[in-house]
Amino acid sequence: DQQVKQNSPSLSVQEGRISILNCDYTNSMFDYFLWYKKYPAEGPTFLISISSIKDKNEDGRFTVFLNKSAKHLSLHIVPSQPGDSAVYFCAASDTSGTYKYIFGTGTRLKVLA
């Protein structure tokens, strides 16, 4: 049972345009969400987070939106740069417990120069 889903395995975007990566979850107890970026043969690096008490969080070019009623979150990257090409994972957790994050399967973003 995949509690966190990233239904788009890959995405290609032109440099300078907006990249939108989507993530859906099924567990209504999840109350904290993270986005990580991963390059090949490296550990994931933290990008941005959002708590369920918010519906938007911004950090520079990255914005995460949360729609609790739809159990959906998205990561917007504006403007996209070639260095953003990587695999992006969303993760969700019920922070009342042991902070076990459930990760999606990832979306490979390719930003074309």
Place this chain on the structure above:
Amino acid sequence: SQTIHQWPATLVQPVGSPLSLECTVEGTSNPNLYWYRQAAGRGLQLLFYSVGIGQISSEVPQNLSASRPQDRQFILSSKKLLLSDSGFYLCAWRPRGNYGYTFGSGTRLTVV
């Protein structure tokens, strides 16, 4: 500063051989520690987590085990590797009071 070390970076092991992957965290105390695996074409699967010395919780029944002999040391082991154990293994830690993880650089394990 707080850092996480994971080794080795790559490992090629024959089927049936033992495994020991080590992860240590510096600059903090009493962290939550986690082992994840990324299999080919799959997401990050949580294998084990630990909230303290000697306290291990397993998420997925399998051929692997974990131990936490010291506060900042987390070890992933197997007595006999299977081909299906191949993958990219990641250690992560979460500081108390912090919501997110910091990951190590990972170990690429290939069982042949």
